[in-house]
Amino acid sequence: MDETNIGLWGVPLAILAGAIRVSTPFIFVSLGEAITERSGRINLGLEGTLVFGAMTAYAVAVLTGSPWLGVLAAMAAGAVFGLIHGFICRFPRVNDIAIGIAMMQFGLGFAFFLGKPFIQPSAPKLPSIPLGNWSSYPQVQAALNINVLFFIGFALSLFLFWAFRNTRPGLILRVVGDSTDAARAMGINPDRVRLLATALGGSLAAVGGAYLSLYYPGSWNEGISSGQGLMAVALVIFARWNPIHCFLAALLFGGTGALGPALKSVGVTQGYYLFYAAPYVLTLAILIATSSPHRALSGAPGALSLTK
Amino acid sequence: MTVQANDPALSLNAGGGATFRPLLEWLARRAEPVVIGSAAILAGLMLFSLFILAIGKSPVALFQLMYTGGFGSWFSLQNSLSRAAPLLLTALCVALPARLGLVIIGGEGALVLGGVAAAAVAAPLTGFLPPYPALIVMAVASMIVGGIWIGAVGFLRHYRGVNETISSLLLAYIAIALMNQLVEGLLRDPASLNKPSTMPLPPGYMIGDIPGMDVHWGLVISIIACVGSWILIEMTSYGFAARMAGGNVRAAQIQGLPVGRLIVGFTAIAGTFAGLAGMLEVAAVQGSANGSIAAGYGYTGILVAFLARHNPLAIIPIAFLLGGLEASGGLIQRRMGLPDATVVALQGTLFIVILFCETFYGRFKVFNPDLWKRRT
Amino acid sequence: MTKLLSMNRRNFLQVSAAGLAASALPGLTPGTALAQTALTVGFIYVGPKDDYGYNQAHAEGAAVIKAMPGVTLVEEENVPETVDVQKTMESMINLDGASLVFPTSFGYFDPHMLAMAAKYPDTQFRHCGGLWQAGKHPANTGSYFGYIHQGQYLNGVAAGNATKSKKIGFVAAKPIPQVVQNVNAFLLGARSVDPTITCQVIFTGEWSLAIKEAEATNALVDQGVDVITCHVDSPKVVVETAAGRGAFVCGYHADQSPLAPEKYLTGAEWAWGKVYTDFITKAQAGEKLGNFVRGGLKDGFVKMSALGPGVSEKGRKMFDATLAEAMTGKLSVFKGPLNDNKGNAVIAADKAYAEDAIDLESMAYLVEGVVGSTS
Structure with missing residues (x-):
């Protein structure tokens, strides 16, 4: 009994473990949105894509028995959502923020509608990599039992950081995002770039949903998302469209989210609603501290309607 | 074409x-x-x-039920109007700042805190003030709290450069946590055992129904707010300045418009409407502040405002349409499975x-x- | 509108025919049979009907009465505790002709159901929870509830036998009396096996929020807790997460054993089918429904899930013995001397509360041995 009792050490460990467990959906949605917003378009509807992705992944995993097929199906569904959004927003006078909010409703509605028969069955879960077997503490083992998608998300953030700066598609994306006219002058079709960027963003957001339903919490029901999709879109602005910052912001957000339950499990139980608000308070505080009225948001794509 | x-x-x-x-x-x-x-x-x-x-x-059956459930009878019409009432004010909370080019999605926060504020000031007034003054005090309290909450978003936007969309969303989550903490702690009525709530309003402090209708007076108040907002935007110099600033902040500044005051002013007015929506939920529907007032009206209001193209008058029919759709939802469940x-x-x-x-x-x-x- | 009314009439005639056929049975006069046919019953749920929890338990009860002759069941799910639920009740009464309505969520009572009851005095309303008071609330309303804390006590007995770390855990929604009672009963059940056992409770603050429930479960397991139960609307996430981490689980609301066949010890389930059948039978016979209906294991309001493979032989014996005592209605879970977890005496040494003691319904303390606080 005693060798498994780690007392107060459980708190930092729980925060670390929580950061890793909870952050993955934020990582994928915010990376997807970073790509979309870098192209000068905003997709506020990724919450709907995330939930639809969660449902699709779960349903396909139940039907085929393969969680990875579920992830692929979610990506395809997310890409379709992105394509719809991208296609509609290329028309003049169409407001991308408004369409995003409508798409959110659309995604939630159809996910709940089509997902009804899949609430009861259990789906096979995504595998995780046990990195903590060196430790004799089950808590450490559990904390370091990390899902593959987390590592993919980490690698993706590094890759995108590099690719935005050093590759031709990255350059094209940034040119389109900064100025539609400049892109046209360079012979780039901005609509096509934005369409692809929105589709890519959608498919990544759906992977975030697949993580929710197939790994953690690992269940499909109508309360599966507590606004992760919407919050992740906000985190992109917080992270100044920098993929590595997106990753770190997601970790920070996930870690502070685990603070409440971790403190309670060791008996600090006063004011628990306020502990649950900690991630939001911290994000807001950092945002206020790092913003400045004298310069525009550094790194903001020039053609982005949200920050104009 | x-x-x-x-x-x-x-x-x-x-x-x-x-x-x-x-x-x-x-x-x-x-x-x-x-x-x-x-x-x-x-x-x-x-x-x-x-x-x-x-x-x-059958789509035909579906549309028939939608008509029956949302619009097809006096009962259904009132049902739709009741559901539309809270959306009018929360939509205004989005539409007014939108005229300045601001996208505010956190009206829910001002709504829940407005509701808590109304319930909190009502408790000590009970027995001292007659209903009408008490209702006015409650409304003012809710509007002040809501105004400060969303006004802060505008303030942070102009004077600190904080993106208003993200700050309003974060503040909405924080407001809901605050509301829960207050309703289950400081302001809790000890008798509200299994559903933590503030002290219930005395029946006299409740806003009644419009005579001959099954819809509370909040609908009328909200429609007046919509019309007033339309006049503010379309017919006053203040509204004209706001539209100018919404078109191009830099040009407006060069012309000497007080952009900061406009932004804080418009967001604060927007917040007072959302706060008032919270007070109406408490005083016309729930009878006390509790977790049920965070019903998502603030978020649905975003949709209404965008559909109405941020025109305060257009908000009225759009909210009614949305209310009708929601009113028919029950029949669709029950009759069509x-x-x-x-x-x-x-x-x-x-x-x-x-x-x-x-x-x-x-x-x-x-x-x-x-x-x-x-x-x- | 007219179309719908005629549709109702057609349905009515069809069911009437069925009722008349039934009236051929001895002991039933055609008059009562016709009265039976008029019974349309409305059920309103606050969440999805298939949540593996609170709402599913009610929906399973509703499914039982759906099969009864002469009953038309109308259901609506995901109805928030706002003006929406008032309009749903009204719509069921006005458009579907419901004469008996069951708004099943706790928060539907005040002001929503009370407002509708005043407006529709000819309709009967029965609400799940223990809120109805004679003289204070209208006669066409009423409450029904079960002593499910006894089920949690039995969960505790199973947990106390299964725990090795002597730490058990509880994922709870809000610190309200119904939940607090369950937390205390779970610990007291476990302490009846071994008085050194402690129970950690984490309040998530929400009735249904998957990610917080999963985080709370993980936090408990990280602290060495090896048996977990919960009181949230949908226990699916808690059960799957706990079992995934290797902890034993005790269920709540409905039978969750299919979610964790190896780790599921037992569970405290509602048996609403019986409660609703009783109401309908009385309504069809023209009897009074009763305004304050409560019952426990003995009365068939609450039942226990079948014991899982993780329960030892010794545990099974203790469980069965306690269950047998509970089935007599004589089991007293809360008896003195009992302190709360701040050291204050809350029940005197000579006092023992019966399962239906009204004092239990305002319980605001956590008993000694529970780690956590209600504020």
Whole structure:
């Protein structure tokens, strides 16, 4: 009994473990949105894509028995959502923020509608990599039992950081995002770039949903998302469209989210609603501290309607 | 798809001479949103019919039930109006800042704190103040709290450069946590055992129904707020300045407009409306503040405002339409055995099509008298 | 509108025919049979009907009465505790002709159901929870509830036998009396096996929020807790997460054993089918429904899930013995001397509360041995 009792050490460990467990959906949605917003378009509807992705992944995993097929199906569904959004927003006078909010409703509605028969069955879960077997503490083992998608998300953030700066598609994306006219002058079709960027963003957001339903919490029901999709879109602005910052912001957000339950499990139980608000308070505080009225948001794509 | 010059409206005008022309022009300009909006709704319903057909149900039955449940009887109409009432004010909370180019999505936060504030000030007033003054105090308290909450978003935006969309969203989550903490702690009525709530309002402090209707006075108050907001935006210099600043902040600053004051002022007014919506939920529906006031009206209001193209008058019919859709949701569940999400899916489909159809504005000559051929 | 009314009439005639056929049975006069046919019953749920929890338990009960002759069941799920639920009740009464309505969520009572009851005095309303008071609330309303804390006590007995770390855990929604009672009963059940056992409770603050429930479960397991139960609307996430981490689980609301066949010890389930059948039978016979209906294991309001493979032979014996005592209605879970977890005496040494003691319904303390606080 005693060798498994780690007392107060459980708190930092729980925060670390929580950061890793909870952050993955934020990582994928915010990376997807970073790509979309870098192209000068905003997709506020990724919450709907995330939930639809969660449902699709779960349903396909139940039907085929393969969680990875579920992830692929979610990506395809997310890409379709992105394509719809991208296609509609290329028309003049169409407001991308408004369409995003409508798409959110659309995604939630159809996910709940089509997902009804899949609430009861259990789906096979995504595998995780046990990195903590060196430790004799089950808590450490559990904390370091990390899902593959987390590592993919980490690698993706590094890759995108590099690719935005050093590759031709990255350059094209940034040119389109900064100025539609400049892109046209360079012979780039901005609509096509934005369409692809929105589709890519959608498919990544759906992977975030697949993580929710197939790994953690690992269940499909109508309360599966507590606004992760919407919050992740906000985190992109917080992270100044920098993929590595997106990753770190997601970790920070996930870690502070685990603070409440971790403190309670060791008996600090006063004011628990306020502990649950900690991630939001911290994000807001950092945002206020790092913003400045004298310069525009550094790194903001020039053609982005949200920050104009 | 551009309409050719020889369409009936124009030929009619050709014979009529100058007398009919102003009337026709007026009609043409007003007809554009109505015609395009209705066509969009029809197209959206047809699209959704395909889905309903695909799952083997009858779209005709669905639309009949929607009509019956939302609009088809006096009871259903009142049902729709009751559901529309809270959306009017929360939509204003989005529409007013939108005129300045700000996207605020955290009206829910101002709503819940407004509700808590109203309930908190009502408790010590009970027995001292007669109903009407008490209601006014409650309304003012809720509006002050809501105004500060969203006004802070505007303040942070202008004086600290903090993005208003993200700060308003974060503040909404924080407000809901605060509300829960207060309702289950400091302000809790010890007798509210299994549903933590503030002290219940005495029955006299409750806002009643409109005579002859089953809808509370909050609907009238909200409609007045919409009309007032429209006047503010369209008819006052303040509103004109705001629209200028919304078009181009830098140009407005160069012209010497007080952009900071406008932003803080408009966001604060927006917040007072959301706060008032919270007070109405407490004083006309719930009877106390508790977790149920965070019902998502603030988020639905975003949708209403965008569909109304941030026009405070257009918010009224759009909220009614949305209320009607939600009112019919129950019948659709009960009679057709379709899940409750049917209405949400239909809303999504409908709204995407409606918003998509904005692209057709200004494309039809028939709606634009400036392009009509002049015969002199 | 007229179309719908005629549709109702057609349905009515069809069911009438069925009722008349039934009236051929001895002991039933055609008159009562016709009265039976008029019974349309409305059920309103606050969440999805298939949540593996609170709402599913009620929906399973509703499914039982759906099969009864002469009953038309109308249901609506995901109805928030706002003006929406008032309008749903009204719509069921006005458009479907419901004469008996069950708004099943706790928060539907005040002001929503009370407002509708005043407006529709001819309709009967029965609400799940223990809120109805004679003289204070209208006669066409009433409450029904079960002593499910006894089920949690039995969960505790199973947990106390299964725990090795002597730490058990509880994922709870809000610190309200119904939940607090369950937390205390769970610990007291475990302490009846071994008085050194402690129970950690984490309040998530929400009735249904998957990610917080999963985080709370993980936090408990990280602290060495090896048996977990919960009181949230949908226990699916807690059960799957706990079992995934290797902890034993005790269920709540409905049977969750299919979610964790190896780790599921037992569970405290509602048996609403019986409660609703009783109401309908009385309504059809023209009897009074009763305004304050409560019952426990003995009365068939609450039942225990079948014991899982993780329960030892010794545990099974203790469980069965305690269950047998509970089935007599004589089991007293809360008896003195009992202190709360701040050291104050809350029940005197000579006092023992019966399962239906009204004092239990305002319980605001956590007993000694529970780690956590209600504020």
